[in-house]
Amino acid sequence: MPVHQDTFNLCPSLVYSVARSITDGKSQHGFIEVQNRYEQLEDFCALDPQLGSVALFSVEGEILYPQGAAGQDLSFLQGLYATIESENKPAGVFTEKGQVVSYQRSEYSGWLTVLYNSTTAIVPFGFQFIAVAVLLFLALTLGTLVVLRYLTNRLTAPLVNLNKALSEVSLDNLSLALPDSGDTVEIQNINKSFQMMFSQLRVAIAHSVQSRANEERANYLALQSQLNPHTIYNTIGMIESVSYMHGGEVVAKLCRQFSQMLRYISDYSERQYIVRDELQYLQNYTALIERRYDGKLGVEITVEESLLQKAISAPPLQRIT
DSSP states (O other): OOSEEOTTSSSOOEEEEEEEEEEOSSSEEEEEEEEEEHHHHHHHHOOOTTTOEEEEEOTTOOEEESTTOOHHHHHHHHHHHHHHHHHTOSEEEEEETTEEEEEEEOTTTOOEEEEEEEHHHHSTTHHHHHHHHHHHHHHHHHHHHHHHHHHHHHHHHHHHHHHHHHHTOBTTBOOOOOOOOTTOHHHHHHHHHHHHHHHHHHHHHHHHHHHHHHHHHHHHHHHHHHHOHHHHHHHHHHHHHHHHHTTOHHHHHHHHHHHHHHHHHTOOSOSEEEHHHHHHHHHHHHHHHHHHTTTTOOOOOOOOGGGTTOEEEOOOOOOOO
16 A cells, blocks of 8 residues: 555554455455555665665555655656656666666566666766766877878878879870988889889880881882882973973973972982072972962962071981891
């Protein structure tokens, strides 16, 4: 029976009791009640504040202990009971409003015993210990990240410099300059190896270009010898003479211009020409093109007189090997 006034005492006090009915199996003749003082219940439920607080509820949800709870305490205890009822379990643990709550329902009486304590009080050294531990962990983590960052940069810096230097390498810039790595012997060896490789590569490219130029020159000279330009000149000269004799001044002029143009581009006896020579070749060429596109194309060439005597160097002949 829940806490109630002792009606058998001249000085009523709070008691809790266990009652049983008296029956012969057919009809009920009365009941017997065994009372206990409420002070005993307080002795059972009173705990050291560091260990937490106890609340006791009847089957109907009446607060048996502590008696006289009011205000926020009453609201909190009622909220605890509502939460436990919603879980519909005989025992359990949960957290509510900063309190760790543990509860157990008696199979005998149906009464509910609840133990609750602040989450910070559960930690041996309190909230300050948690804060210090968290700050220490963050400091160690930050320090570790800084050290890892420094080591990573130190390890990867040579590779980054190598990648940057390689990106600047081209056929026009066959060189590799790595920053001084101090005591990093491997990077110094890599730098020396690259310098040696580029030096050999430049020599190989030079030989390849020279060989290709000699080959092209040989092919050109072979083709030139096959064309036999003197035969072409003589043939064109003959056509010019016949045309002039029969009144074909236009044909004769065209043959003369074409012959002069061929002689100029196939003549390798000179090593140096002047702008006047190039201008004469250009005039012959444009005259032929204008005649081909008669009435559709007109070319006008202007040049300063002071430039006509300017020298133009021809490329040197290569020895055929």
